[in-house]
Amino acid sequence: MPLIAFDALQDGGFAESEAVLDGDAESLILYRDGDTVRAWLNVCPHAGRRLDWAPGKFLKSKEGLLVCASHGASFELLHGQCVAGPCRGASLRAVAVEGRDGGVILEVPVRAADRHLVESDAPCDPEDAGMR
Ligand code: FES
Numbered sequence: 001m002p003l004i005a006f007d008a009l010q011d012g013g014f015a016e017s018e019a020v021l022d023g024d025a026e027s028l029i030l031y032r033d034g035d036t037v038r039a040w041l042n043v044c045p046h047a048g049r050r051l052d053w054a055p056g057k058f059l060k061s062k063e064g065l066l067v068c069a070s071h072g073a074s075f076e077l078l079h080g081q082c083v084a085g086p087c088r089g090a091s092l093r094a095v096a097v098e099g100r101d102g103g104v105i106l107e108v109p110v111r112a113a114d115r116h117l118v119e120s121d122a123p124c125d126p127e128d129a130g131m132r
Contacts, residue, residue, distance in 0.1 A: 002103025
């Protein structure tokens, strides 16, 4: 299930979406840059507030920075780093997303246990598997 339809995001625009990450419901900032979408947790590193002034309504400066509605921290939109304001040098927490099949979806990391199954090319030892 996509977070949002890709075309619902204007190029250079923002949207907000909810997602469950590590078992917790989180608000995400989605930002479209051409054919790419980037996402961060909607949590300002200054005082932990949401960055939008109303749900899904984000401020963008004329310099192209995302501006937190609470105290004006300003973030560049490549890495989500604060370049001006009270938390200069801190970063938003990035969330991996990708555009696929007309939607924006979370990239789900491969679990360590699954990665072992995929990457292991060691022959199966029937003794280890308790088959003898
Ligand atoms: S909470 Fe964002 S600038 Fe203070």
